[in-house]
Amino acid sequence: MDKSTIIQLVVCLGGIGSIVAGILYFLSFDSYMKDTDRRVEESEEKSLKTKNSIDFKKNHMALQEAIVVCGRF
Numbered sequence: 001m002d003k004s005t006i007i008q009l010v011v012c013l014g015g016i017g018s019i020v021a022g023i024l025y026f027l028s029f030d031s032y033m034k035d036t037d038r039r040v041e042e043s044e045e046k047s048l049k050t051k052n053s054i055d056f057k058k059n060h061m062a063l064q065e066a067i068v069v070c071g072r073f
Helices: 003-072
Strands: none
């Protein structure tokens, strides 16, 4: 084997390796997107729960005030 054959073999193996790495990266991207979607859904749920909690507290306080006002009559 001379130098040029070894260099061509190394370049060929490097090309095959980069193609395999690209395919593996592409296949792993789907699970990354699913994980990202899950995090977005969790943060939306958390903000919705917080908003509902605040609305509940406002409604509860309004109900207490109404009871106090009705109790005075």
